[in-house]
Amino acid sequence: MAIASEHEYMCPHCGHINSISQHALRNKYTEQYANCDKCKTGLELVPADGINEQINLVVSELPQESLQR
Numbered sequence: 001m002a003i004a005s006e007h008e009y010m011c012p013h014c015g016h017i018n019s020i021s022q023h024a025l026r027n028k029y030t031e032q033y034a035n036c037d038k039c040k041t042g043l044e045l046v047p048a049d050g051i052n053e054q055i056n057l058v059v060s061e062l063p064q065e066s067l068q069r
């Protein structure tokens with residue numbers, strides 16, 4: 001019964017593969033925030049409907065210097 005309940009995604013900044021629990025992705029089209037395990041870049045994750053009822057996770061990098069703009 002050991003079903004993998006993690007969803008993997010690649011950090012757009014350094015390419016490290018991170019994982020997030022499927023449980024955290026239940027709310028589709030709701031932004032989740034995480035930090036890359038490797039480079040600690042702030043990431044915004046938006047779960048969307050993909051094909052075959054898979055979750056298509058859209059990952060984007062949060063601006064690091066938003067205070068300067």
Ligand SMILES: [Zn+2]
Nearest residue numbers: 011014036039
């Ligand atoms: Zn990274």
